[in-house]
Amino acid sequence: MRALVLVEPGRIELQQRPDPRPGPGEVLLKVEATTLCGTDLRIISGAKTAGVRQGVIMGHEIAGRIAALGEGVSGYEVGQQAAPSIVISCNHCRVCLLGLEHLCENLRLIGYEIDGGLADYCLIPAQAVAQGNLVTTRTEVNPTHLALAEPLSCCINAANQYRVQPGDVVAVLGAGPIGLLHLQLAQASGASQVIVSNRSVARRAPAAALGAVAVGPDEVQQAVLEATGGLGADVVVVCIGEPALASVALDLARPGGRVSYFAGFPKGSTAEVDVNLLHYKELEVTGGSNARRRDVRAAVRLLESGHLNADAIVTHTFALDDAPAAYDAVRDRLGVKIAVTP
Ligand SMILES: [Zn+2]
Ligand SMILES: [Zn+2]
Known part of the structure; x- marks a missing residue:
């Protein structure tokens, strides 16, 4: 598959990666849209390094469709449209136990440390699947709109x-x-x-x-x-x-x-x-930093309702092959928000 990789701070590159296969407990999403955000620019430039892994596939505002289920996954079906909560919390640290899972002391984020959505496929880790990070839609949502579930949840x-x-x-x-x-x-x-x-x-x-x-x-x-x-x-x-x-x-x-x-x-x-x-x-x-799983659920419900004008926000779409140019466009403040679709 194609993937936009953070090679090192200051350098991103479109690379070929093996198609991921879901292991036990994992869910494979076929990515349908990923929207770009200012935080990505700070990761790419090296201004933001905390929790960021070199070699990671970029993109944390992800809308996809379930392409395959790993062994033992229940409650999901292939073909369902879904958006992930990118926050993988440990659920046992002091902060998680205060009910602040999004501020977890052992927080890991999809698109920062765990491979994200600027690729043909995105593998959702077993821990995230098990704790309910993957939110499926009840009615079809335009994928470039569904990708807003992440920023909206925040x-x-x-x-x-x-x-x-x-x-x-x-x-x-x-x-x-x-x-x-x-x-x-x-x-x-x-x-x-x-x-x-x-x-x-x-x-x-x-x-x-x-x-x-x-x-x-x-x-x-x-x-x-x-x-x-x-x-x-x-x-x-x-x-x-x-x-x-x-x-x-x-x-x-x-x-x-x-x-x-x-x-x-x-x-x-x-x-x-x-x-x-x-x-x-x-x-x-x-303040406000990241979001709980319940916030992502609320965001998906709101996007399904049509009460939020997402067209006013996602104004431009780029192909995955043009993802580096899409980031240049974010830097140049083209439109309001840019989506990348495989
Ligand atoms: Zn963002
Ligand atoms: Zn925790």
């Missing part, structure tokens, strides 16, 4: 912490794919208005088309004050890894408001914040 994990209530005014800082997913989740939760900010005018257009008030970074405060009669946003979600936004978000939130630092910041980042904003406004600050 947004759902964060959204369950920042809890948009009906009528809330929500500010989303960033209008990339992640910003557009948080926008749509906020709308689905009953937000009365979502204000999305982005420096790029081109990137604001899809947010506006989805019903957001789309503004530049200099206009976001004014927009929030207007929408809330001067009170501040109920919820602020930071979707760009710029440390300076940590403070901006605290400013934008109303007394008792919720702030999510959803974006990962560059390693070692620090930010200056007015700590009295936390004290006097009693803000609740949360």
Whole structure:
């Protein structure tokens, strides 16, 4: 099979690999689509090395179809459409036992350490199959949309912490794919208005088309004050890894408001914040890293429902043979999100 391999930091290559065969407990997926994300770029450049194995097949936003079942696998059938949770947790460490499997101390990730979806086939490890990582669809979903189950599950994990209530005014800082997913989740939760900010005018257009008030970074405060009669946003979600936004978000939130630092910041980042904003406004600050299996299930259910506009997010598709060019396009910020289909 063909596979896009991380040869070493800074170098990816399309290689031929033997077709995988599922061993006991394993499931073989025929890959139907894999979407690309900014984290991939950080892995390729070498900026992100934690949990990354040299020689790994890239791609962690995977939609596939079950092609073969290993010995002893039950509950799945060949031909079923499925999306994997990429988080393989140990289920016995202290963090897993706190109910935080996605923050497991012995976490292994598909597409980082375990071979991912930028290939003709993807082998789901027995441990992942046994703990229910593979989520099948009940109705057929466009594969380039189903691949969004992974990033959407991460947004759902964060959204369950920042809890948009009906009528809330929500500010989303960033209008990339992640910003557009948080926008749509906020709308689905009953937000009365979502204000999305982005420096790029081109990137604001899809947010506006989805019903957001789309503004530049200099206009976001004014927009929030207007929408809330001067009170501040109920919820602020930071979707760009710029440390300076940590403070901006605290400013934008109303007394008792919720702030999510959803974006990962560059390693070692620090930010200056007015700590009295936390004290006097009693803000609740949360984060978001990966997702639980239950979040992936919720994401697949939501994608099946058709209530989430995935066409607004997946704007371009490349062939697997052109995967290196697809990454160049992600770097050049072509469209919103790019899918690769074998
Ligand atoms: Zn991703
Ligand atoms: Zn664990």
